[in-house]
Amino acid sequence: MKRVYLDHNATTPIHPEVKAAMIAAMEVFGNASSHHSFGREAHELIENARKTVADALGAQPEEIIFTSCGSESNNLVIKGVTCGNSVCKIGCERSEVIISAIEHPSVLNTAKCLQGEGKIVHLCPVNENGVVKLDVLESLISDKTALVSIMYANNETGAIQPIEEIANMISGRNIIFHTDAVQAFGKIPINVKKLNLDFLSLSGHKIYGPKGVGVLYKKKLRKVCPLIHGGHHEFNLRAGTENTVHIAGLGKAVELCIADMDSEWQRLGELRNWFEAEVVHRIPDSIVNGADADRMAHTSNISFRYIEGESILYDLDFDGIAVSTGSACSSGSLEPSHVLLAMGMDHGRAHSSIRFSLGRSTTKEDLVCTLGALERTVTRLRNMSPLWKDRIKKA
Amino acid sequence: MNQYSEILLDHFRNPRNVGDLPDANGVGEVGNEACGDIMKLYIKVNDEGIIEDARFETFGCASAIASSSIATEMIIGKPVEEAIHLSNKAIADALGGMPKHKLHCSVLAVDALARAVANYRGETVEDAPDPVICHCMGIKKSAILDVIEHGIDDLDEIAARTEAMTGACGGERCRPVIEKMVKDFFGDEK
Ligand SMILES: Cc1ncc(COP(=O)(O)O)c(C=O)c1O
């Protein structure tokens, strides 16, 4: 059976050239801290990757900290600037942190953890398209604000957040600004200097690189307390002998995605828009969530009313089509996606949502195949649904 | 990660007895859209008190659909008096096991059946002798009372002994009810 992978926001396959770079890096076993030739070889691989990442962000190599994943990067900045014995004066002296209501759990739960340590955490609401409400954000910011952390693009809806506007709002107020760019980096141009960002997180496996490696960009004069104490690795900010293989893979992945970023954006945007138009045309009571936001070109979040998302996911999986859902039933919690609820969506619509995330390998043929399967699935499940029956009766 | 057994997936993919039953003499509906599942069960009971036929309509996840499907199979041909004792555990077992956070789907099927039978008998469910208190885990009132009557008033201890409040909702739904049961039993001084 031909399988179709439409879950690129969850993770992406490793690019063959990334794989080759990683295999080559496996031959380089030296410890990058060692002063002999073996060590120097490993050091060189890591520093090349650092330079590639720095160039891609418009940053300096010494502003790039390699971590074990996007989640670690988010933890490092949020805990690291606010921690009690923090080297970061602002984070220490000021008591409030602002994040958005639609952050990834690695930001949301880390911020919640700060509450236990006496910080006040504000959740900035979003509008019905899943975009942070700037006027509310403005009203939340005060001279007590230590850190503002707003994601660049949302993983469930693809909604791009007004990062530049937020940066301007914060500018000159000596507040630390972080963005989780795990879903945006490598897909849209991001320049940390132009945006005047203090911190930015990214992750290898969302950009056709390996899992288990990430980056925290840290602006030169900003300070952060490490999560993992130990040796002098990563400018004393992340101890542990560097993961040479993964870092080399990440470097290659960054190089590759920057190279065809514009053409992929164009191509995937056209495919996505065509797909959404077809879905809405062919499947009654399907609604694109966050449709009016400025969105990542490859992400589509659609509710299929009167049926439940997890059942759609499993039914499509029988046809070899891989998607994801914001329904509660997939995660085992009672509440459906906090992102969709934050957009003011009723529970029923949130429960019936499916995320399609396209990627490098996605073709029009894949989407044609998905549309056919989707029509069958939705019809089959609706024929079982008492809600659909009521809907038909009313019509 | 396939959290579901082959049997469960088969009942999801090829559900038995879907649809309504025009000559049903008992109908039970449970759940709501906000919680993500609704189950409607139709039964037709003959003069000898045997469930001749059953059908279901379900809005919900794969395991909710599979639970409804297998429940209809398990009650067709059974006397009502016997069918009413169908437990959520029997449903979960018949499906080849269910992940813990999905157990509430099997509970939903049992609830729907209780309501369908009550409807057939012309009763309302409030009269049901032993209602389910913890819907995530399928724990009935009697099981919880049994622990409370042994002098246990600590909610964590009740949870440890009965598994109530340990389901998908983390006790959000059943904890207040159990708290009240403890209060009612021990009085206010506790
Ligand atoms: C927005 C966002 N932030 C952070 C992460 C976490 O990245 P990682 O899986 O590398 O920890 C993800 C991945 O799911 C994400 O989508």
Ligand code: FES
């Ligand atoms: S109802 Fe008891 S744990 Fe959810």
